[in-house]
Amino acid sequence: xxxxxxxxxxxxxxxxxxxxxxxxxxxxxxxxxxxxxxxxxxxxxxxxxxxxxxxxxxxxxxxxxxxxxxxxxxxxxxxxxxxxxxxxxxxxxxxxxxxxxxxxxxxxxxxxxxxxxxxxxxxxxxxxxxxxxxxxxxxxxxxxxxxxxxxxxxxxxxxxxxxxxxxxxxxxxxxxxxxxxxxxxxxxxxxxxxxxxxxxxxxxxxxxxxxxxxxxxx
Amino acid sequence: xxxxxxxxxxxxxxxxxxxxxxxxxxxxxxxxxxxxxxxxxxxxxxxxxxxxxxxxxxxxxxxxxxxxxxxxxxxxxxxxxxxxxxxxxxxxxxxxxxxxxxxxxxxxxxxxxxxxxxxxxxxxxxxxxxxxxxxxxxxxxxxxxxxxxxxxxxxxxxxxxxxxxxxxxxxxxxxxxxxxxxxxxxxxxxxxxxxxxxxxxxxxxxxxxxxxxxxxxxxxxxxxxxxxxxxxxxxxxxxxxxx
Numbered sequence: 001x002x003x004x005x006x007x008x009x010x011x012x013x014x015x016x017x018x019x020x021x022x023x024x025x026x027x028x029x030x031x032x033x034x035x036x037x038x039x040x041x042x043x044x045x046x047x048x049x050x051x052x053x054x055x056x057x058x059x060x061x062x063x064x065x066x067x068x069x070x071x072x073x074x075x076x077x078x079x080x081x082x083x084x085x086x087x088x089x090x091x092x093x094x095x096x097x098x099x100x101x102x103x104x105x106x107x108x109x110x111x112x113x114x115x116x117x118x119x120x121x122x123x124x125x126x127x128x129x130x131x132x133x134x135x136x137x138x139x140x141x142x143x144x145x146x147x148x149x150x151x152x153x154x155x156x157x158x159x160x161x162x163x164x165x166x167x168x169x170x171x172x173x174x175x176x177x178x179x180x181x182x183x184x185x186x187x188x189x190x191x192x193x194x195x196x197x198x199x200x201x202x203x204x205x206x207x208x209x210x211x212x213x214x215x216x217x218x
Numbered sequence: 219x220x221x222x223x224x225x226x227x228x229x230x231x232x233x234x235x236x237x238x239x240x241x242x243x244x245x246x247x248x249x250x251x252x253x254x255x256x257x258x259x260x261x262x263x264x265x266x267x268x269x270x271x272x273x274x275x276x277x278x279x280x281x282x283x284x285x286x287x288x289x290x291x292x293x294x295x296x297x298x299x300x301x302x303x304x305x306x307x308x309x310x311x312x313x314x315x316x317x318x319x320x321x322x323x324x325x326x327x328x329x330x331x332x333x334x335x336x337x338x339x340x341x342x343x344x345x346x347x348x349x350x351x352x353x354x355x356x357x358x359x360x361x362x363x364x365x366x367x368x369x370x371x372x373x374x375x376x377x378x379x380x381x382x383x384x385x386x387x388x389x390x391x392x393x394x395x396x397x398x399x400x401x402x403x404x405x406x407x408x409x410x411x412x413x414x415x416x417x418x419x420x421x422x423x424x425x426x427x428x429x430x431x432x433x434x435x436x437x438x439x440x441x442x443x444x445x446x447x448x449x450x451x452x453x454x455x456x457x458x459x460x461x
Contacts, residue, residue, distance in 0.1 A: 002298060065371065065417035066410045069378040069389060074410075078402045162285035166382060173285050177293065186293035194282035194290060202281045 008188040011179045015172060015192055019200075022171035026092050027158045033097025034157070035150060038104025043134070045105065046112060060102040068099050068163055076167040092164035100157050104150065111146035112138060148212035155201055155208070172196060222399045225408060228391065235391035236412065242308050242387060243374050243416075249313025250320050250373060251366075257317060258324025272321070279318035285379055287311045292383040308380040316373045320366065327361040328354060359431050367424040371417050388412060 041060065045053050063071065075091040086094070115138050123133040165174035176193035180186030260272035279287070288311040291302065302310065331354050339349035378389035388409060395405045425444040432443075 062410070062414060065375075066413045067375040067378045067389070070392070070406055070409050070413065073392070073396075073402075074406045077396060078406055081402060159283045162283050163379070165285065166379075173283065173289065176286075177289060180293060185297065186289075187297045190286060190290045190294045194286040197283050197286060198278065198281035202277060205281075 002187060004185070004188060007183070007185065008192060011176075011189045012192060014179060015175055015189065015196060018170055018175035019172045019196055022089065022164070022169055023158070023161045026089065026096060026161045026164060026169070026171065027154065029093045030096035030100065030157055030161075031154045033093060034100035034104050034153070037097060037101035039108055041101060041105040042108035042112065045109065056105075060105055063099055063102040068095065068160060069166060071095050071099060072163060072167050088164070088167050088169045091167060092161075092169050096157055096160065096164075100153055103153055107146050107149040107153070108142065110149075111142035114145045115141045144215060148208055148215065151204075151208040151211070155204055158201060158204075159197065223395060224400070225395075225404055228395050228400070228405070231391045231394065232388065232408070232412075235386060235388035238305075238385060239374075239377055239387045239389075240416070242305065242312070242377050242380060242385070243370075245305075245309040246312030246316070246373055246377070247370055249309055250316040250369070253313060253317025254320030254324050254366075257321030258328070261321060261325050262328060276318045276321050279314050280322075284311060284315045284376055285382075287315055288379055288383060304380070304383050304385050307383055308377070308385055312373055312376060315376075316369055319372075320369055323362055323365045323369065324358075327358040327365075330361055331357045356431070356435060360428065360435060360437070363424055363428040363431065367421055370420055370424070374413070374416055374420065 041056050044056055047053070072091060072095040075086060075095050076088065079086060079091075119137055119141065120133070123137045128137070161171055162173040164171050165177075168174075170178070173190075173193050176189035177186065179189040257272050257276055260268050261276065263269045263272070288307065291307045291311055292304065295302070335353055335357065336349065339353040344352065377387060380387055381390035381393060392405045392409045396402050422444060426441075429441050429443045
């Protein structure tokens with residue numbers, strides 16, 4: 001048997017530490033950034049602000065059609081040339097956040113579009129200030145529509161955090177390779193890394209599917 | 219060799235890298251399509267072992283991250299005595315990962331064909347194979363193309379990962395340029411432009427294909443659809459999400 005349990009158990013704590021310290025942190029911060037930035041993008045496009053709105057549309061198309069890895073390299077290797085040096089994790093969070101914000105924008109747009117026109121009209125009829133119309137009438141209803149999709153993208157981002165390994169963040173997968181490199185035995189750490197991903201993402205995906213069904217029927 | 223290279227010096231390398239990226243994307247996409255159909259059909263089977271087996275494979279490859287799969291095949295598998303060529307590792311990892319996502323597209327699209335179509339074909343005593351091949355599949359394919367377009371772009375966007383398993387794709391050539399001291403902004407700008415062009419070429423081809431299969435069904439808005447920038451403008455929120 002090639003599988004060495006002792007070695008596997010030895011590497012597990014190191015992997016879990018890397019997982020919590022970098023993978024989870026990057027996912028949570030990246031999701032928060034993407035959710036906030038995506039909302040800003042969506043509102044700017046919804047209000048059709050001149051210059052800004054078309055610029056954002058072009059930006060979104062470019063970001064969505066080009067590899068995340070190149071975007072991370074730009075943040076990590078090009079920006080220092082302009083005097084902005086980012087820590088690897090910071091560059092990673094910004095890269096993930098901006099990349100996914102471009103997906104989130106569309107999700108928000110769909111969610112806002114799904115709010116019945118009558119809600120906008122009622123708000124206008126009550127001559128509510130646009131701020132109240134947006135933040136107290138439209139967005140709360142839109143949020144409910146988009147919650148499952150936002151969650152799905154959060155899981156997708158979670159599974160793309162290993163990209164950060166390639167800009168030197170010692171997240172789960174990179175730690176697994178480092179452990180393997182030290183002992184020349186990659187089997188256990190890399191297998192465990194995969195299983196940790198599965199153990200975290202599969203139950204979350206199931207929970208989201210349940211949430212989706214509950215929001216639909218309600 | 220201590221001279222700093224310019225983009226012009228790198229043209230040959232970039233062409234070479236582009237060749238590998240296109241080859242990898244094409245082979246990966248073919249394996250992905252094959253697996254999508256096989257796993258997608260298997261996950262609709264009424265045989266429990268077949269359906270269960272397909273689900274385990276699908277959830278496994280969707281749930282573990284692509285880079286883990288890539289590195290596992292590259293670093294860990296040789297320890298079990300099986301050594302693939304790096305290109306094959308890349309193709310297999312991309313094909314398996316995106317094939318698992320694609321199978322959900324196939325399954326969902328088949329489920330989305332109205333039940334009356336299945337029933338009508340049964341009422342006309344088509345065999346299960348004829349029912350699928352002649353009635354359901356042509357209608358399901360129309361639904362599959364936009365999500366597949368998204369998946370193919372995702373696949374293309376994931377190919378840069380293979381530079382970490384020693385393959386000399388476009389991204390690896392960019393890295394070599396940077397390591398040789400070249401202007402980073404220039405090389406990454408060029409890379410972004412190339413990937414953007416590749417992604418758009420892909421969308422264009424799939425839009426043409428979509429218009430063609432829709433025309434076969436007597437639907438659609440004609441060939442002008444092919445010029446749309448986005449795959450399937452009518453996609454529902456989150457429809458492209460691949461969890």
